[in-house]
Amino acid sequence: xREYGSFPWIGSRTAVWIAAExxxxxxxxxxxxxxxxxxxxxxxxxxxxxRYDRLSKEFTRLLLIxxxxxxxxxxxxxxxxxxxxxxxxxxxxxxxxxxxxxxxxLFFVESFTLYLYYYGWERWKSGRAKIGxxxxxxxxxxxxxxxxxxADSWLTYMMSxxxxxxxxxxxxxxxxxxxxxxxxxxxxxIHRLIANVVFGGSVVxxxxxxxxxSARTDDERAHYDWMGYVGxxxxxxxxIVLPFAGYYLGREIYEYNxxxxxxMMGGFMSWLWxxxxxxxxxxxxAGNYYLWVGMGRIPGAERFLPYxxxxxxxxxLGVIVWSTPHTMIADRAELEAMGGSHHPFLxxxxxxxxxxxAVNLMILTTFxxxxxxxxxxxxxxxxxxxxxxxxxGGLFVIAAAVVLFYGVYGYFxxxxxxxxxxxxxxxxxxxxxxxxxxxxVAMLRGSESRGAIRWGQMPPRSQYALFVLVVTxxxxxxxxxxxxxxxxxxxxxxxxxxxxSEWAATPALGYxxxxxxxxxxxxxxxxxxxxxxxxxVEKPQLVPKSGDG
Amino acid sequence: xxxxxxxxxxVVLGTxxxxxxxxxxxxxxxxxxPEELSFTGDVSPEQLIEAGQELYExxxxxxxxxxxxxxxxNLLLAEADQGPIGARCGExxxxxxxxxxxxxxxxxxxxxxxEGFQPIMPDVSRTLSDAQIWSLIAYLQSQGGEVTVTAAxxxxxxxxxxxxxxxAAGAATGSATTDPIQLLAEMQCIACHRLGGxxxxxxxPFDGMGSRLSPxxxxxxxxxxxxxxxxxxxxxxGVMPPNFGSRLTAAQLEALVxxxxxxx
Numbered sequence: 010x011r012e013y014g015s016f017p018w019i020g021s022r023t024a025v026w027i028a029a030e031x032x033x034x035x036x037x038x039x040x041x042x043x044x045x046x047x048x049x050x051x052x053x054x055x056x057x058x059x060r061y062d063r064l065s066k067e068f069t070r071l072l073l074i075x076x077x078x079x080x081x082x083x084x085x086x087x088x089x090x091x092x093x094x095x096x097x098x099x100x101x102x103x104x105x106x107x108x109x110x111x112x113x114x115l116f117f118v119e120s121f122t123l124y125l126y127y128y129g130w131e132r133w134k135s136g137r138a139k140i141g142x143x144x145x146x147x148x149x150x151x152x153x154x155x156x157x158x159x160a161d162s163w164l165t166y167m168m169s170x171x172x173x174x175x176x177x178x179x180x181x182x183x184x185x186x187x188x189x190x191x192x193x194x195x196x197x198x199i200h201r202l203i204a205n206v207v208f209g210g211s212v213v214x215x216x217x218x219x220x221x222x223s224a225r226t227d228d229e230r231a232h233y234d235w236m237g238y239v240g241x242x243x244x245x246x247x248x249i250v251l252p253f254a255g256y257y258l259g260r261e262i263y264e265y266n267x268x269x270x271x272x273m274m275g276g277f278m279s280w281l282w283x284x285x286x287x288x289x290x291x292x293x294x295a296g297n298y299y300l301w302v303g304m305g306r307i308p309g310a311e312r313f314l315p316y317x318x319x320x321x322x323x324x325x326l327g328v329i330v331w332s333t334p335h336t337m338i339a340d341r342a343e344l345e346a347m348g349g350s351h352h353p354f355l356x357x358x359x360x361x362x363x364x365x366x367a368v369n370l371m372i373l374t375t376f377x378x379x380x381x382x383x384x385x386x387x388x389x390x391x392x393x394x395x396x397x398x399x400x401x402g403g404l405f406v407i408a409a410a411v412v413l414f415y416g417v418y419g420y421f422x423x424x425x426x427x428x429x430x431x432x433x434x435x436x437x438x439x440x441x442x443x444x445x446x447x448x449x450v451a452m453l454r455g456s457e458s459r460g461a462i463r464w465g466q467m468p469p470r471s472q473y474a475l476f477v478l479v480v481t482x483x484x485x486x487x488x489x490x491x492x493x494x495x496x497x498x499x500x501x502x503x504x505x506x507x508x509x510s511e512w513a514a515t516p517a518l519g520y521x522x523x524x525x526x527x528x529x530x531x532x533x534x535x536x537x538x539x540x541x542x543x544x545x546v547e548k549p550q551l552v553p554k555s556g557d558g
Numbered sequence: 559x560x561x562x563x564x565x566x567x568x569v570v571l572g573t574x575x576x577x578x579x580x581x582x583x584x585x586x587x588x589x590x591x592p593e594e595l596s597f598t599g600d601v602s603p604e605q606l607i608e609a610g611q612e613l614y615e616x617x618x619x620x621x622x623x624x625x626x627x628x629x630x631x632n633l634l635l636a637e638a639d640q641g642p643i644g645a646r647c648g649e650x651x652x653x654x655x656x657x658x659x660x661x662x663x664x665x666x667x668x669x670x671x672x673e674g675f676q677p678i679m680p681d682v683s684r685t686l687s688d689a690q691i692w693s694l695i696a697y698l699q700s701q702g703g704e705v706t707v708t709a710a711x712x713x714x715x716x717x718x719x720x721x722x723x724x725x726a727a728g729a730a731t732g733s734a735t736t737d738p739i740q741l742l743a744e745m746q747c748i749a750c751h752r753l754g755g756x757x758x759x760x761x762x763p764f765d766g767m768g769s770r771l772s773p774x775x776x777x778x779x780x781x782x783x784x785x786x787x788x789x790x791x792x793x794x795x796g797v798m799p800p801n802f803g804s805r806l807t808a809a810q811l812e813a814l815v816x817x818x819x820x821x822x
Contacts, residue, residue, distance in 0.1 A: 172784040172800030192784060222562045264792060265784065267678040268619070271629065276622035277587040284581050473569050480573040498619075499591040504684050508591075515589035522581030526574045533570060 013510045014093040021093040022512035023524060028089050030487055030528040031535075032082035034208075036160075037201070037486065038536070039079050040153045041209025042072045043123075044202075045243050047146035054139060062134075064236060065146075068213060069127050074543040076123060078535060080116070094510075097501040103180035104188050105163055112159045119152035154202065161197045162189040167502050168493065169193040169265045174505050192265040196258035197493075203254050206247040208482050214240030215479035216540055218472035221465075231465035237475055238303060244478065245296040246379070249372050249442070253435055262496070269503065273496045281492055281518055283334050286364075288485045290328030293371050295474045295481070297324060300378045302471040308460030310385035323374045330367035335359025365431045366416030369438050373408055376442055380449065388457040397452045404441045411437035483532060487525035495521070590617035595689040597712055603696060603705040610697025613690055620694070623678070630679065631672050634701055644703025657706050660695045668760065668797060669746050677750070677760050677797050688715035736809050738817030745805070750797065753821075760797060762788045768822040777815045780806075 016024040046068040053062030090098045102109065126145040133142040169192040174183055217237035224230040263270035272278060301317045304310035333355050357363070380401075391397070415430040422430075497503050499513040507513075595609055614620045623630035633643040640646035647656035651670055654662070662669055667679035682691060689712055696707040735741060742748050742764075750760035767776065778785055783798035806814070 171782065173782050173803060175801065175804065177804075187782075219566065222566070223559060264787065266680075267797070268680045271622050271678070272589075272619065275629070276619060277589045280584045280587070283584065284577070287580065288577065473565070476566055476569045477573050480570050481577075484574065484577050495589070498589045513591045517586035517588045518584065519582035519586045522578045526578045529574055530571075 010096055010099065012096040014095065016089075016093055020512055021089075021510065025086070025089045025093060026524055027528055027531070028082060028086040030490055030525070031531050032079065032086050033490060034483060034486060034528065034532040035075055035079035035082055035536075036157075037205045037208045038212050039072055039076050040157055041205030041207070042068050042213065043146065043149045043153055044206050045210065046072065047143065047150055049239075050143050050146055054143060060235075064239060066127075066130050067236070069123075069130070070543060071213065071216060071540060073123060073127050074539050075536060076120065078539060094501070097506060097508075100180050100502065100506055101163060101166075104166070104183045104185065107185065108159050108162060108189060112156060115152050115156050115159070119149065119156060122149045122152060157201060157205075158194075158198050161201065162191070162194055164494075165193045165197050166191050167500075168269075168497055169262075170502050170505050174502075176505055176507070178505070193258065193261050196254070196261045200251070200254040200258050203247050203251050204486070207244050207251060208486060210240045210243030210245075210247065211475075211479045211482040212240075212536065214238075214244060214475045216240075218475035219537075219540075221467070222469060222472050224465075227465055234306075234464045234467050237472065241296065241299055241475060241478070242379075244482070245292075245300075245375065248292060248296070249375060250439075252368060252372070253439070256431065256435070266503070269496050272498065273492065277515070278492060278495060278518075280334070281488065283332055284518065284522075285485065285488060285492075286328070286331040288481050288488070289368075290324075290331060290371075291481050292478060292485075293324055293375055294321075294328070295477045297321070297375055297378045299471055299474040299478075300382050302468060302474070304382060304385055305468070306463040306466045307382070307385040308463075309387075310382070313381040313385060316381070317378075320374050320378060324371055327367040327371040327374075330358050330363050331371075333359040333363070360420075361431070362416050362419030362427060365419075365434055366412055369412040369434045370409065372438055373405065373412070373441065376445070377405065380445065383449065384453070386459040386462060387453050388459055389452045390455055390457055391452055394452055397448050401445045401448050404444050408437045408441035480529065480533070483529045484525060487528050488521075491521045491525065589619075592617040592686055592690055594687065595693060597689055597693075597709060599709045599713070601709050601712070603700075603707070606693045606696035606707055607700045607705065609690075610693035610695070610700075613686075613694055614697055618682075618686065618690070618694060630675055633698060636702075642702040644699045644701040647698070647703065655706075656699060656703055657695060657711070660698055661691070664691055664694070666746055668750055671760075677794065681799060688712060691715075736813040738813050741806075741810055741814055745802070750794075760794050761791055764818055764821050766821060768819045771819075773815050773819040776818050777811065780811065780814065 014021060019027075046065045049061045049065035049068065053059060053065060122145055126142070126149055129142055129145070133139055166188050171184070171187040171191060173187070214237045217233045217240055221230055221233035221237060224233060259270070259274070262273060274282065297320065301314075304314065335355070335358075389397070412434045415434050419427040419430050495515045498515050499508045500506065501508050592613060597605065620633075624633050631637060631643075636642055637646060640649065643660075644656070647659050650659050650672075659670075663679070664682045667681060668677050671677045671679075682694075686694070692707050692711050692715065696705050699705045699707065735744075742753065747753075748764075752759050752763035752765060754765065762770070771779065775786075781803045783800055802811075
């Protein structure tokens with residue numbers, strides 16, 4: 010069997026890279042959107058709020074037209090793999106053939122469930138039929154998640170094959186389940202599930218932003234302003250928990266193979282995390298900016314505006330700390346110039362104690378932004394409102410204190426102890442988020458309105474933040490894909506099947522960035538075109554232009 | 559409308575451009591593929607050193623840990639007045655010369671872990687060929703010491719590899735013994751597992767193992783150490799070699815399982 014094919018101009022590796030990345034971007038969108046579409050439909054049904062039902066249908070309409078593009082790019086990827094990497098693909102199919110058949114079957118089931126879900130919307134819109142329709146939405150998520158989990162098993166096997174598999178092991182002798190449920194399978198599943206929601210929310214928000222900017226009537230503007238807000242809320246809300254899933258994945262990679270973990274965080278990929286920190290900083294800043302500008306259309310929000318400058322300060326300081334380089338590969342001249350293996354000043358900020366503290370405070374700040382936004386036009390009527398607010402404030406202070414305490418204490422203990430501190434920091438932040446939300450929900454039950462949110466009265470500049478968000482999320486997805494795949498270095502399957510092609514070397518970040526940018530442009534260009542086509546066919550039903558949100 | 563479209567396009571392309579520029583402005587490091595080496599019988603120390611240096615600084619990936627001196631000893635700088643690695647390697651283990659010590663550090667890295675560091679070094683024979691390993695040793699010896707690696711070392715490794723490939727019954731331990739104590743010593747198990755109160759505790763102690771694990775669990779732990787990590791040893795996951803299944807005969811494996819299951 011020939012080992013490798015050849016692709017003109019860009020080479021085999023880049024051809025597969027682009028096909029895989031663009032396929033993944035579409036797949037993330039079509040797997041993420043059903044999750045919040047079905048939640049929006051549930052809010053519509055059980056909250057008797059028809060706006061959410063219409064919103065859910067519009068989400069699903071975007072989904073429907075993006076679906077075929079996902080399948081097409083998937084087919085391109087499979088054909089590229091079979092023709093350009095036949096030896097590797099034969100290895101994979103010999104181990105995973107059964108799961109590949111199931112995958113194809115699920116794809117059929119998922120597609121037809123989606124068709125029923127969308128085209129049955131108006132037919133099954135009330136009573137028990139509506140519950141049945143909603144069940145279809147749940148099934149759509151079940152099939153989609155199963156598809157995701159199966160595909161994840163293939164790519165995680167490449168990263169973390171079972172330790173019993175060696176270069177001499179025949180693929181036929183590899184136990185299917187040990188290859189399927191390998192060391193990084195579940196961490197990737199969880200990370201991708203959350204990331205897909207983030208990504209889907211940001212694409213929907215950008216779509217709404219575009220429709221807002223091109224709206225001709227106030228009703229249209231109000232509808233898309235609200236849709237943009239919901240999309241952004243979903244994206245940033247899920248983003249807040251994503252770093253925790255990232256920690257879990259990173260920890261499992263280290264536990265699987267220290268060398269792989271070191272290559273990822275401190276080897277040739279170490280600079281990648283500085284770029285990642287910058288991008289996530291942009292996400293936090295743009296997401297918060299959108300919320301703060303959005304407060305301008307909420308009566309009563311003006312009382313919170315003075316706090317925004319302090320929140321901005323925390324976010325900027327957090328980004329600076331998080332982006333500080335520390336453990337980088339340096340040559341002898343660079344080491345001498347720094348006076349050691351670390352910069353004498355920046356080295357203090359670049360350690361994990363400082364970075365974990367920074368990111369946890371950024372998450373707390375962003376959560377505070379959401380809370381203020383949510384509270385802006387509400388006046389609680391419960392007798393314990395003041396006490397409740399004080400307790401909420403206390404929870405924030407306690408969480409910040411715990412984060413800072415362990416951040417500082419981390420400088421005085423060994424690395425292995427310090428790693429454990431991040432768990433306490435994360436738990437403090439998560440506990441505060443859960444506790445504050447629980448109090449808020451109870452406290453605002455039956456609350457008075459300070460005035461309806463003026464949907465549609467949003468400055469156009471706010472919508473451009475939504476475009477920055479979607480570009481950044483998409484680019485970040487490409488960057489993290491490069492990190493996950495690149496840490497295998499010159500192995501198709503880590504320490505089992507060596508890449509002996511002319512493209513075996515893992516490129517530097519500059520080249521990777523160019524390919525990622527090409528993928529982002531292809532994806533955004535295609536999805537804009539697809540959405541435009543969808544808009545020609547059907548106009549959405551608009552929601553009322555004002556409401557309490 | 560066109561104005562809006564152009565502004566959106568400018569924001570999108572501007573953001574993409576900014577990230578691309580940023581990623582190109584930082585130091586560019588490519589992960590190279592270790593170049594396969596082939597030396598003749600008259601290879602000179604200089605040739606070995608040159609090849610080894612290229613590997614050490616590039617595709618070998620050594621500098622990710624050894625370059626900093628925080629994860630692993632910095633091999634090129636002096637340590638505790640003993641000079642760089644070429645000068646201090648002969649003093650590390652009594653009775654073991656520099657060349658033997660460096661070779662063992664690479665293919666059995668858990669056999670001797672420098673105090674103050676974690677046992678995170680991988681067995682480089684999984685990723686590098688014998689010629690690459692010997693050229694690395696030559697380079698490290700050249701850092702303050704005398705290069706003693708010769709073509710004979712490469713030839714000996716090659717012969718040993720052929721013997722193993724065509725060897726009997728897959729027993730790569732070098733002996734056919736089924737004496738568990740001898741096997742534990744040959745396989746370097748007690749370098750990481752305490753037995754009779756002796757040895758390091760990188761992995762769970764053998765003492766009392768029979769009361770904690772069933773024979774089946776012990777067998778699985780030997781053949782597939784990543785399948786389950788004992789509580790308290792998570793940071794050392796991945797340290798235990800996963801290739802005992804191919805290094806032990808069935809009789810040797812069962813002898814070990816029986817011995818360990820009896821440690822109550």
